[in-house]
Amino acid sequence: MTMKSKNDIIEAIHRLDSFLIMGHVDPDGDSLGSSLALALYLLEQAGKRAYMPAPVNWPGRYGFLEKHRDGTGEMPKEKVDAVIILDCSSADRVDWGQLDPRDYEESLFIVIDHHEEGKAFGDINWIDPESAAVGEMVFDILDALDAEITTPIAESLYMAIVTDTGRFTHSNTTARSMQICAELIERGNICPSKLTGEVYYSFSEEYLRNIGIALYNSRIYMDARIVFLTLDRASVRSFSTTFDETEGIVDLAMSVKGVELASLFKEIGQNMIRVSLRSRGKIDVGALAKELGGGGHRNAAGCTLKMPLSLAREVILDKFEDLLGMNLTRSACKVADERHIVP
Ligand SMILES: [Mn+2]
CATH class of the missing domain: 3.90.1640.10 (inorganic pyrophosphatase (n-terminal core))
Structure with missing residues (x-):
């Protein structure tokens, strides 16, 4: 065929x-x-x-x-x-x-x-x-x-x-x-x-700053089996940078030891969140992205969620927990405080 x-x-x-x-x-x-x-x-x-x-x-x-x-x-x-x-x-x-x-x-x-x-x-x-x-x-x-x-x-x-x-x-x-x-x-x-x-190895200034913002806004769940990175509008604007150069930033989250699922949340507009999804091995984020109106491969996919940033993260965390077969109570997660970078 x-x-x-x-x-x-x-x-x-x-x-x-x-x-x-x-x-x-x-x-x-x-x-x-x-x-x-x-x-x-x-x-x-x-x-x-x-x-x-x-x-x-x-x-x-x-x-x-x-x-x-x-x-x-x-x-x-x-x-x-x-x-x-x-x-x-x-x-x-x-x-x-x-x-x-x-x-x-x-x-x-x-x-x-x-x-x-x-x-x-x-x-x-x-x-x-x-x-x-x-x-x-x-x-x-x-x-x-x-x-x-x-x-x-x-x-x-x-x-x-x-x-x-x-x-x-x-x-x-x-x-x-x-x-x-x-x-x-x-x-x-x-x-x-x-x-x-x-x-x-040809980072622009903007790309370097976006990495910094995304890492500073990282959240780690379940002994680092799940890692979230975020580029929120307030931080990005305060650095007078843009969202143009972000390809590959989500992969930094996948370099954490033991990580199985990672996501980068980009607040591209009010109630408009671009979500990049990554997974290890057989865990299928392609199917998850499709379910949420996006697409991609089994280990690398993405979608756009029309909702506030905080809600988008909750939605993805729920889905990720399901993928890992966990019914974790939220209080068991270690969640860092929300941080915005204001120079
Ligand atoms: Mn291709």
């Missing part, structure tokens, strides 16, 4: 001429990297017309990938033959930006995704939850097409895999992830330390 859809995609790439390459809203390294690699191959090697729209917000930490986008921003004048959608588990995750999806109703829709809850909303769907990143799947396609692994393609796919595996630490990491990365390093002649430095 899987092989058939992969072969159908390869056949469509051979047969068709113009492509729109789409990633997801709030793009991450996998969405950006796999989109770029595919667009670059289609344009520079397959002689096709391909267009990768700039995401509404190009995250600063992936700025170094943006230079590879040169040439992929040229929109084909007429309607495109196919829309290739990467790393989107459902149709509403697609980042259409300025484009109107109704203009592409006649195009062939190709979905390439690796989310466990991924929906087959295209005409051709290749959904492989065994892949740690869509970057691995795009590598397979390019390899089958005998593509040359140029430096820009290698850098894009390498970052897709490194970021979606949490630098090869998440449970989705496989020998295949590392084999593909080894090939990318060798064939694309790329420098891993330079690339990880760009993404992980």
